[in-house]
Amino acid sequence: MNKYYIETYGCQMNEADSEIVCGILENQGLTRTDLLEEADLILLNTCSVREKPEQKIYSRLGKINKILSKGKNPKIGVIGCMAQNFKGEIFKKNSIVNFVLGPDSYRKLPEIIKTHKKHVIYTDLSKTEVYEELFPSRNSGMNAWITIMRGCDKFCTYCIVPFTRGRERSKSIEGVLKEIENSANKGFIEITLLGQNVNSYNYKGKNFTDLLNEIVKNKKIKRIRYVSPHPQDVTEELLKLHRDHYPKLANHIHLPLQSGSDNVLKAMNRNYTQKHYLSLVKKIREYVPNMSITTDMIVGFPGETKEDFKETLRVMKEVKFDTSFMFKYSPRPYSRAYKMKDDVNEEEKSKRLSEMIELQKEHTLFRNEEYVGKEVEIIVEGFSKKSQSEMMGRTSSNKIVIFPVIDNFGEIIKKKTIIRKTIISTKGVTLFAK
Ligand code: SAH
């Protein structure tokens, strides 16, 4: 076995897990290929958070089958959250799949690539697995994903993640710092700390801010981000750190609201009320006035009335999020809400979603217009997607900025440098500088 091919779906945790998987495979002497046709091993790292991404995987497997029928006969594995969710069922639905590995079973890969068995499955969830000493394989890019904790104990009633990822557990402070140092030595200047509830980090009594206090000391790292924090665990101590370490600690917080209605929040088991969330936003703005706040929203949760939805829009208008990921509720097996009646019909869900998206567009424009005329610090990431005469970079607040490749002194701007620019205009989610 020489070459492997991998596709990753779902959240950043899955992106980070794929890097661990690549690390394990490369330690076994395999090399990565971007050509499916030449691979001896094909992996799909999958997501189960909503029904749509699951359907995508089944149709992808169908397509892969067609491509392969002409040539090689590689080993095919479904790994990640769908593997955990569907286990052996995947073999029944897809005859081309040879192995199924849940998110805590990646250490089994060396055994799997050697075995001649037709079907192999490992889906035990672990209370301790954090892939502590395995260094992920990451060669390019700006930003290194650093997983600091795994799993979720929050059990929001709509969510499958506690079932696919198991219980919360954290990496040691020492392990995290070592991984960051390692990434810095490979040239990464930005890191994103990852966890399903990243700020619930707890290693032998050391919490998220204890960890951040250590990380900010690393001089080679220029910017530190984290996703996703749970509103329940956003402390004043964390906000003080944002204030004291701006712009190195990114002035951006992704704070999933899900719904603005107290009835729905309660039914979702989100552990906070509208009032608590709004006072948290107020506190954030007191400590860091220009903090960008982004969110996740669900429309059409069981029992969500028109009034509930209006409440949500009202909260959105009050906060004016910088951006938002907005989803229609999708019933998930195992979750508590699965037993509730999915009583907001598809048409109504779509209507609410488009209304929400329109409102969010207004807010994104409002927030971005606040930047026009102001100078910002940008880390340069590379050429813009559209043209080689323009570059793109990101502000500490995670805004994408497009600017000319030649600076005001006639010099070419280099990737991974930190520059200061004045914003002249904005369109969609993008800022433009001169
Ligand atoms: N741990 C993170 C997010 C996990 S999933 C957090 O709590 O913030 C990412 C997002 O998917 C969630 O924030 C939620 O908005 C959405 N989501 C999760 N389950 C869903 C479901 N059953 N239907 C629709 N959206 C869902």
Ligand code: SF4
């Ligand atoms: Fe899912 Fe809630 Fe856990 Fe986020 S906090 S992963 S939404 S159960």
Ligand code: F3S
């Ligand atoms: Fe999807 Fe699993 Fe992430 S369900 S959102 S890939 S934790």
